[in-house]
Amino acid sequence: MSTSQRQPPGEALRFEHVTLEFPGSHRPAIEDVSLQVDRGKVVAVIGPSGCGKSTILNLAAGLLTPTRGEVHYAGRPVTGVNSDAAYVTQQSHLLPWLSVKANIALALKFRSVPKDEREERVAHWVELVGLTGFENHYPRELSGGMQKRCAIARALIYDPSIVLMDEPFGPLDAITRLELQQELLNIWREQNGTLIFVTHDLNEAIYLADEVVVMSKGPGTVRRTIPVPFERPRRIGSLVESRAFSELHNDLWSLFAAERKGAAA
Numbered sequence: 717m718s719t720s721q722r723q724p725p726g727e728a729l730r731f732e733h734v735t736l737e738f739p740g741s742h743r744p745a746i747e748d749v750s751l752q753v754d755r756g757k758v759v760a761v762i763g764p765s766g767c768g769k770s771t772i773l774n775l776a777a778g779l780l781t782p783t784r785g786e787v788h789y790a791g792r793p794v795t796g797v798n799s800d801a802a803y804v805t806q807q808s809h810l811l812p813w814l815s816v817k818a819n820i821a822l823a824l825k826f827r828s829v830p831k832d833e834r835e836e837r838v839a840h841w842v843e844l845v846g847l848t849g850f851e852n853h854y855p856r857e858l859s860g861g862m863q864k865r866c867a868i869a870r871a872l873i874y875d876p877s878i879v880l881m882d883e884p885f886g887p888l889d890a891i892t893r894l895e896l897q898q899e900l901l902n903i904w905r906e907q908n909g910t911l912i913f914v915t916h917d918l919n920e921a922i923y924l925a926d927e928v929v930v931m932s933k934g935p936g937t938v939r940r941t942i943p944v945p946f947e948r949p950r951r952i953g954s955l956v957e958s959r960a961f962s963e964l965h966n967d968l969w970s971l972f973a974a975e976r977k978g979a980a981a
């Protein structure tokens with residue numbers, strides 16, 4: 717069953733006046749953050765280093781608890797680890813002693829999915845993320861891009877209703893990034909779930925997202941939420957050539973640069 721069938725339109729994630737202070741810190745990491753992400757939307761979070769982007773994902777995943785305010789998922793307060801959420805962190809965190817297919821199958825195994833079904837779904841995802849022929853390899857035998865592909869398949873295979881990604885393609889070279897961005901777009905068409913990702917790459921934010929949340933620092937808060945008006949399915953190549961793309965890129969860059977300057981002051 718695809719996520720689109722599972723998810724009626726409406727609210728997925730909501731932050732209500734959320735402040736998070738780490739113990740011993742003299743100022744909050746984020747302060748009074750309110751935002752809403754609707755089901756089926758792809759949202760990019762951008763902002764200067766240290767403005768609290770990862771903190772937002774950690775709160776959505778239920779790995780952190782707000783000092784003030786509330787985080788809601790699917791209409792209920794998040795009070796512990798959010799088991800509806802799949803989280804792809806900056807490092808791929810593949811288990812080194814397991815093969816590619818065993819890593820990808822992990823979430824299905826935890827959910828006691830029968831072996832036959834497990835194997836079928838793993839084979840589908842191995843193909844989808846372009847790892848055919850590498851099923852029995854171990855993480856150390858894969859390139860950085862292949863490890864990322866494996867981590868993405870591992871996160872998406874159990875059809876989570878929301879996926880959180882922290883700089884999903886951060887350490888990769890430009891060509892591999894482009895390939896994976898296009899692959900994620902294609903996969904997302906099939907899944908149609910809710911995706912929130914953090915990036916420093918403005919192009920990536922525009923290619924992938926329906927909305928871009930721009931944060932400011934000191935302490936971190938939401939400065940603006942900007943809609944991305946491009947139709948789907950999107951082809952990165954043709955998108956980049958359009959005038960609307962450069963205009964949106966310029967707008968985001970002005971906001972982003974102002975925040976960086978503010979952060980440095």
Ligand SMILES: Nc1ncnc2c1ncn2[C@@H]1O[C@H](COP(=O)(O)OP(=O)(O)OP(=O)(O)O)[C@@H](O)[C@H]1O
Nearest residue numbers: 738739741745763764765766767768769770771772
């Ligand atoms: N475990 C922690 N203990 C204390 N302070 C922390 C902790 N984790 C993060 N912080 C602080 O909280 C603030 C927000 O951090 P966070 O990692 O969310 O920012 P970010 O926007 O994701 O940064 P970057 O873009 O550099 O990854 C920063 O000032 C950081 O130093």
